[in-house]
Amino acid sequence: MTQKLTEETVMTTTSSCESCGMPIESGRYCDYCTDDSGALQSFDDRFARMVAWQARRDPAASKQDIERQTLDYMATMPAWRDHPRVLAR
DSSP states (O other), rough: OOOOOOOOOOOOOOOOOTTTTOSSSSSSSSSGGTTTTBBBOHHHHHHHHHHHHHHOOTSSSSSHHHHHHHHHHTTTTTTTTTTTHTTTO
């Protein structure tokens, strides 16, 4: 008995985390932006972590520039675009 082998194309749909923009396969937020229960972390927590990430990417930038860049980026994210600190930038 011979089985015919066929190639199956597996299609995955990816979307972006609404907090940081990281590609994800399901849900609204990635694992980096959620707490242990799956809830979105606070703005202050996410802001601090995103500032730290940006500082590692651009160590020569000033803290003020990094914070401005982070707020500008967060303004493009659905989770944060209406947050008072983002709007006040």
